Amino acid sequence: MAVPGGLVDGPIYLDYNATTPVDPAVADAVLPYLTSAFGNPSSGHRYGTEARGALDHARARVAALIGTSADRIVFTGSGSEANALAIQGAALVARIDRPHVITQRTEHPAVLESCRALASRHGVDVTYLPVDGDGLVDPAALAAAFTPRTVLVSIMAANNETGALQPIPELARVTHEHDAVFHCDAAQAVGKLPVDVTALDVDLLTVVGHKMYAPKGVGALYVRPSVRLEPLVHGGGQERGLRAGTENVAYAVALGTAARLAADALVAGEHQRVRTLRDRLHARLRAGLGERVRLNGPPTSRLPNTLNVSVDGVRAHELLAAIPEVATSTGSACHSGRDMPSPVLTAMGLPAERSLAALRLSLGRWSTEEDVDRAAELITAAGHGAVVTHSGPAHRALE
Numbered sequence: 001m002a003v004p005g006g007l008v009d010g011p012i013y014l015d016y017n018a019t020t021p022v023d024p025a026v027a028d029a030v031l032p033y034l035t036s037a038f039g040n041p042s043s044g045h046r047y048g049t050e051a052r053g054a055l056d057h058a059r060a061r062v063a064a065l066i067g068t069s070a071d072r073i074v075f076t077g078s079g080s081e082a083n084a085l086a087i088q089g090a091a092l093v094a095r096i097d098r099p100h101v102i103t104q105r106t107e108h109p110a111v112l113e114s115c116r117a118l119a120s121r122h123g124v125d126v127t128y129l130p131v132d133g134d135g136l137v138d139p140a141a142l143a144a145a146f147t148p149r150t151v152l153v154s155i156m157a158a159n160n161e162t163g164a165l166q167p168i169p170e171l172a173r174v175t176h177e178h179d180a181v182f183h184c185d186a187a188q189a190v191g192k193l194p195v196d197v198t199a200l201d202v203d204l205l206t207v208v209g210h211k212m213y214a215p216k217g218v219g220a221l222y223v224r225p226s227v228r229l230e231p232l233v234h235g236g237g238q239e240r241g242l243r244a245g246t247e248n249v250a251y252a253v254a255l256g257t258a259a260r261l262a263a264d265a266l267v268a269g270e271h272q273r274v275r276t277l278r279d280r281l282h283a284r285l286r287a288g289l290g291e292r293v294r295l296n297g298p299p300t301s302r303l304p305n306t307l308n309v310s311v312d313g314v315r316a317h318e319l320l321a322a323i324p325e326v327a328t329s330t331g332s333a334c335h336s337g338r339d340m341p342s343p344v345l346t347a348m349g350l351p352a353e354r355s356l357a358a359l360r361l362s363l364g365r366w367s368t369e370e371d372v373d374r375a376a377e378l379i380t381a382a383g384h385g386a387v388v389t390h391s392g393p394a395h396r397a398l399e
Contacts, residue, residue: 003366012371014328016305016364017160017188022254023213023365029257030215033250041247042236051249058249058256062207062220065259066186067196074221074239075252079187079208080110081232082221083154085242086183086204087114089229090152091124100149102180104129104137104156105347106164111154111185125149134298135164135348139174146178153182157189157200161331161344161360162297163306165189172201181227187211187219191262192303193271203227209251213365214258218251265365274363275304281361281372282307288380296331296345296358305364310350310357311383315339319359322382326375331358 004021007013013021033054039047041055060070076082091099103115105128118124127145129137137155153175158165168184175182183204189195191212197205204227209218223229223242235244265271285293292312308331311319316330317339331342341355350358359379363372 001365007366011325011327012375014326014361014363014367014371014375016367017163017211017303017360017362018329019210019216020213020364021366022215023258023261025261026214026254026257030250030254033253037249039249041249042238051247055247055249055252058252058259061256061259061263063222065195065263066190066205066207066222067198068222071240072222072225074223074242075247075255076219076221076243077217077248079185079206079211079219081243082206082208082219083108083110083183083185084114085221085229085232086206087111087152087154088118088232089242090181090183090204090227091118092122092230093228094151096149096151098123098125098149099151100125100127100147102127102129102142102145102150102153104131106131106135106159106161106344107154107156108160108185108187111156115154131347133349134301135159135162135344136298136301137166137171139167139170142171143174143178146180150178150180153180155182155184157184157186157195158192158303158306159297159344160188161342162308162348163188163303163362164297165193165301165303168200168202172203176201188303188306191258191266192274192305194266197222197224207255209255209258212258212262214254215251218248218255220255270365271304274367277363277367277369277372278305278307278361280369281363281376282309284373284376285309285311285379288376289383292383294354296348296350296354303362305362305367307361307363309359309361310354311359311379312354312357314357314383316357316359319379319382323378326378328362328375329360331355331360 002024039051041052059073063070063073115126119126172182181203184202185206187208190207203224205222207220210216231242233244294310296308341352345355
């Protein structure tokens with residue numbers, strides 16, 4: 001398996017939840033559609049039919065990854081756009097006075113800001129459900145939040161910071177008992193775990209390319225046939241009238257290729273391999289730093305690649321600044337030069353000091369035991385206030 005050039009001799013990459021390197025096989029598949037196969041899929045001549053065939057094939061591959069048919073997939077320009085189409089589209093198509101939407105406090109900003117836009121621009125009422133100490137929504141709290149005007153519930157499959165897996169089938173069941181539409185942002189779950197829209201019983205589901213080894217700038221929305229949406233972009237009627245604009249065939253091909261690779265990897269047990277590496281990293285950190293290492297999020301019901309831990313007595317951004325050999329994320333956000341606690345960890349009830357000490361370590365396709373062991377060594381040394389000099393490349397190409 002070829003390693004993307006950016007990883008060779010670079011820092012150890014443990015930030016796969018932020019973005020994934022483009023798989024070389026995906027890049028190879030895209031190239032013809034940036035050069036010779038340039039046609040408009042709506043054109044009736046050979047150039048157009050070639051592009052249309054590639055678009056249809058890509059759509060079928062994305063559909064197969066999540067257990068549905070190609071006619072239910074709408075290509076978008078990003079996960080944020082897919083979320084906006086789902087949330088705003090479902091709310092705006094409802095012809096009632098002051099429709100009501102339910103989401104939860106640890107959603108991605110793409111969901112939260114779409115809800116806020118509905119509230120500020122269209123007078124939609126929004127309820128933000130609390131989460132427990134593991135970041136999970138209580139289905140009983142969801143049931144209690146419904147009103148006669150509730151038209152949509154939007155709950156993510158997996159949290160981008162902690163990896164917490166929400167009980168989506170149960171939440172969807174509660175939603176359908178109240179005759180509302182259920183949307184699931186599955187950006188972090190698709191490709192990392194088996195995802196089947198029928199088993200989840202969702203009406204709308206978001207897929208994001210750059211979270212699964214495709215380029216940034218492409219996503220998709222699964223739309224159950226019975227669900228109506230108000231389009232955000234009007235025009236020529238592409239994507240079944242839900243997303244106008246000449247289709248980005250090259251990036252659709254990229255997402256389709258990434259979907260095929262992800263399906264193959266899941267069959268081969270890649271998620272089990274990554275889970276083993278994640279747990280090895282956790283064990284090494286605990287061995288080096290002891291009880292100072294505290295897990296944030298559920299111990300088992302989380303993404304196989306995600307480890308969010310706080311190291312007592314340190315500030316995460318200072319720790320990472322001491323080890324540029326490791327590329328990962330902190331559990332805080334910087335605003336105007338000041339570290340602020342993560343809203344996700346705060347919503348889970350974690351104190352500010354623990355949030356500011358949090359590291360989000362996320363593994364992926366090219367993570368190795370060597371990476372994990374070296375990263376644990378560097379983080380441990382930095383946690384003890386020492387600086388370990390790096391000898392040798394941070395990431396070696398796989399044979």
